[in-house]
Amino acid sequence: MASNDRNCSANSDLHPTAIAGFNEKTASLYDAKRPEYSKETVDVIFNQMNLDNLEPLENLSTDILELGAGTGKFTKSFYPRLNQSVKYTATDPMEGFLRQAKLNCPSIKTTVCSAENLPFPDASVRFVVCAQCFHWFASEASLKEIHRVLVSNGKLLCLWNVRDISIPWIRAASDLLYEYYTEDVPKATSGKWKEVFEKASLFRQLFTCTPSGTGIQGDKQAIVDYFMTISVIASRPENERIKARQRFLDIFDKFGANKPDSEEWIVPFTTEVYGYVKV
Ligand SMILES: C[S@@+](CC[C@H](N)C(=O)[O-])C[C@H]1O[C@@H](n2cnc3c(N)ncnc32)[C@H](O)[C@@H]1O
Numbered sequence: 001m002a003s004n005d006r007n008c009s010a011n012s013d014l015h016p017t018a019i020a021g022f023n024e025k026t027a028s029l030y031d032a033k034r035p036e037y038s039k040e041t042v043d044v045i046f047n048q049m050n051l052d053n054l055e056p057l058e059n060l061s062t063d064i065l066e067l068g069a070g071t072g073k074f075t076k077s078f079y080p081r082l083n084q085s086v087k088y089t090a091t092d093p094m095e096g097f098l099r100q101a102k103l104n105c106p107s108i109k110t111t112v113c114s115a116e117n118l119p120f121p122d123a124s125v126r127f128v129v130c131a132q133c134f135h136w137f138a139s140e141a142s143l144k145e146i147h148r149v150l151v152s153n154g155k156l157l158c159l160w161n162v163r164d165i166s167i168p169w170i171r172a173a174s175d176l177l178y179e180y181y182t183e184d185v186p187k188a189t190s191g192k193w194k195e196v197f198e199k200a201s202l203f204r205q206l207f208t209c210t211p212s213g214t215g216i217q218g219d220k221q222a223i224v225d226y227f228m229t230i231s232v233i234a235s236r237p238e239n240e241r242i243k244a245r246q247r248f249l250d251i252f253d254k255f256g257a258n259k260p261d262s263e264e265w266i267v268p269f270t271t272e273v274y275g276y277v278k279v
Pocket residue numbers: 013014015018022034067068069070071072073074092093094097113114115116130131132133136137
């Protein structure tokens with residue numbers, strides 16, 4: 001990491017499935033197989049920030065603070081859209097993931113930290129962005145931290161890529177995936193993460209929208225690779241991962257009976273975006 005990166009120990013805040021699923025060993029598969037973020041989604045976030053009309057502020061540590069940036073999947077879609085004068089900091093508690101983000105965006109400033117312990121002064125961040133990650137730290141502790149570092153009227157933007165489960169084989173694969181979740185593992189699609197906003201009363205919701213997303217496409221092995229990157233599978237020991245892989249492949253045999261192995265499959269995504277303002 002570059003010498004200007006400020007690191008802190010963060011692992012005590014993390015769920016064990018996140019530690020085992022998002023690390024040095026899983027980073028390159030994650031980065032290669034997870035869906036990209038669409039231009040429409042990037043536009044929504046960009047327009048919310050109204051970056052051309054920012055008022056000068058003293059003691060600003062960064063304009064945009066990305067939490068849970070991981071391997072930089074969102075970062076690499078968004079960061080190139082920004083004017084060089086905009087200060088951007090990508091953070092994640094998992095150093096192995098953040099290292100991949102640095103490969104994706106070499107000039108970006110990165111900081112290893114969890115959402116529960118942000119090494120930034122009070123009121124020193126204009127926007128916080130959480131792509132595909134807020135459910136991992138949807139607690140009062142992290143919401144208070146986000147609230148603390150944001151300037152007055154600062155915005156929190158959360159987004160998720162969501163599989164289209166109206167397609168029967170994707171529904172079947174998603175149901176199989178959910179078998180690997182234990183009660184304590186945060187699941188974005190449960191919507192449980194919203195409860196903390198109601199409890200804490202620190203933010204007011206500004207909007208929600210669902211811009212079209214991207215998709216992942218490839219033969220059945222490539223699609224199964226994507227499911228293998230999801231933390232509840234990625235975190236399993238190798239022998240269990242081999243069995244899980246076969247169970248996902250069986251779905252393709254069921255839904256694509258008589259189709260050749262080279263058959264292309266597509267998983268379409270929409271993106272759900274939620275915007276909040278600090279109160
Ligand atoms: C599904 S990945 C999303 C990564 C990236 N934003 C993306 O769009 O692909 C979830 C990320 O949340 C991070 N994470 C988990 N617990 C966290 C916490 N307590 N604070 C901050 N980030 C956390 C993980 O390390 C992981 O990189």
